Amino acid sequence: MxxxxxxxxxxxxxxxxxxxxxxxxxxxxxxxxxxxxxxxxxxxxxxxxxxxxxxxxxxxxxxxxxxxxxxxxxxxxxxxxxxxxxxxxxxxxxxxxxxxxxxxxxxxxxxxxxxxYAPDGVEAAKAELPGVLAGLGLAHARLEDKRLSLGVHTRELEDPHGALATLEIPLRELADRHGLRIEPGKFVFELRAPGxxxxxxxxxxxxxxxxxxxxxxxxxxxxxxxxxxxxxxxxxxxxxxxxxxxxxxxxxxxxxxxxxxxxxxxxxxxxxxxxxxxxxx
Ligand SMILES: [Mg+2]
The missing domain is CATH 3.40.50.1000 (HAD superfamily/HAD-like)
Known part of the structure; x- marks a missing residue:
């Protein structure tokens, strides 16, 4: 059947x-x-x-x-x-x-x-992130603290696609400095502890x-x-x-x-x- x-x-x-x-x-x-x-x-x-x-x-x-x-x-x-x-x-x-x-x-x-507890790299990146965003003119991007990872959301910004393009390299550099990975999602980059x-x-x-x-x-x-x-x-x-x-x-x-x-x-x-x-x- x-x-x-x-x-x-x-x-x-x-x-x-x-x-x-x-x-x-x-x-x-x-x-x-x-x-x-x-x-x-x-x-x-x-x-x-x-x-x-x-x-x-x-x-x-x-x-x-x-x-x-x-x-x-x-x-x-x-x-x-x-x-x-x-x-x-x-x-x-x-x-x-x-x-x-x-x-x-x-x-x-x-x-x-x-x-x-969250690893140290996430805490350090979290402390630096507002300064990085302000320097890019994206201080209004929504941050999401997920303890093991940090989300930077562009959905609510005026130009969500443009903001993603602006963010990619600086966020990649920030992630590298703190031993994190960067993961793209729907109008979001996540900086995440590896593994x-x-x-x-x-x-x-x-x-x-x-x-x-x-x-x-x-x-x-x-x-x-x-x-x-x-x-x-x-x-x-x-x-x-x-x-x-x-x-x-x-x-x-x-x-x-x-x-x-x-x-x-x-x-x-x-x-x-x-x-x-x-x-x-
Ligand atoms: Mg999902």
């Missing part, structure tokens, strides 16, 4: 295999999702990026059926839990939230936060959970290492993998790597709903 007949999505062959594997054995599934742009819409003020109710409800519905649910985000773990109201949602009892690309963690089972990315975070979850099937839903460049980690394990035949791209007009780096493309958080909600229906059938 083809369990995917009612599915309205175009899946790759590998994605269809993973979908069928999830339906056949949901308990052996690890379901991971990014936060911004996947569970929550992208908004001008990142502190107001509340998760869409339908995405979190869908995740919770799946949470009662799959082996484990995880949010893997570049955000502070506390902020992601708060903006998703993830500690209030029934059905997410198996959930872990990996913040700062896995540097921080919260587990629903214990309610405990693990939040280590932490979503690929490492997902591999650690896979080692812990030993799933047969892994789902990852992402929307931005920071999700590429996670997609690549799942793809490489899938290529060896160790797991099935379903990679979901929550598409936007701002970023299409994941399109080529994904098994299914959906239209932003509303599309993610529909896909979660379809998968939950398939599991409940």
């Amino acid at each position: 083809d369990l995917t007949t009612d599915r309205p999505f175009d899946l790759t062959d590998a994605g269809r295999r993973a979908w069928n594997a999830i339906v056949a054995d949901p308990g052996s599934t690890l379901l991971c999702s990014d936060f911004d742009g996947v569970l929550s819409p992208i908004v001008r003020d990142p502190d107001q990026a509340w998760a869409a109710e339908e995405t979190v409800t869908g995740l919770a519905r799946l949470g009662t059926k799959v082996g484990k649910v995880a949010v893997v985000t570049g955000r502070l773990v506390r902020k992601a839990v708060e903006l998703g109201k993830l500690d209030e949602q029934a059905g997410l009892e198996s959930m872990s939230v990996l913040g700062l690309y896995g540097f921080e963690r919260w587990d629903a089972a214990t309610g405990e936060f693990d939040e280590p 932490v990315d979503k690929g490492d975070a997902v591999r650690r979850l896979i080692d812990e959970v030993r799933p047969r099937t892994v789902v990852f839903a992402g929307d931005d460049l920071g999700d590429v290492p996670a997609f690549e980690a799942v793809r490489s394990l899938r290529d060896t035949g160790d797991i099935d993998g379903l990679l979901i791209c929550s598409a936007s007009t701002e970023q299409n780096a994941l399109v080529e790597l994904a098994d299914v493309i959906v239209d932003g958080p509303p599309g993610v909600a529909v896909l979660f709903d379809q998968l939950a229906q398939a599991l409940e059938a």
Whole structure:
């Protein structure tokens, strides 16, 4: 029986295999999702990026059926839990939230936060950053302190594209001086401590959970290492993998790597709903 007949999505062959594997054995599934742009819409003020109710409800519905649910985000773990109201949602009892690309963690089972201190380079770069921005005439760029990383956002500036171009080299130099990496995103540059990315975070979850099937839903460049980690394990035949791209007009780096493309958080909600229906059938 083809369990995917009612599915309205175009899946790759590998994605269809993973979908069928999830339906056949949901308990052996690890379901991971990014936060911004996947569970929550992208908004001008990142502190107001509340998760869409339908995405979190869908995740919770799946949470009662799959082996484990995880949010893997570049955000502070506390902020992601708060903006998703993830500690209030029934059905997410198996959930872990990996913040700062896995540097921080919260587990629903214990309610405990693990939040280590930030490395020195981040603190030093943070102290210098306002002076660098003022020197470029970009003092109004929004700064986001994520402890392990610093975000410089240009979305709210008059010329967001021009500001990105102006920032790139000076921020790269600042990052080099303090042993940090620079990561571009949607109208943002992030200066980040090295050695932490979503690929490492997902591999650690896979080692812990030993799933047969892994789902990852992402929307931005920071999700590429996670997609690549799942793809490489899938290529060896160790797991099935379903990679979901929550598409936007701002970023299409994941399109080529994904098994299914959906239209932003509303599309993610529909896909979660379809998968939950398939599991409940
Ligand atoms: Mg995102």
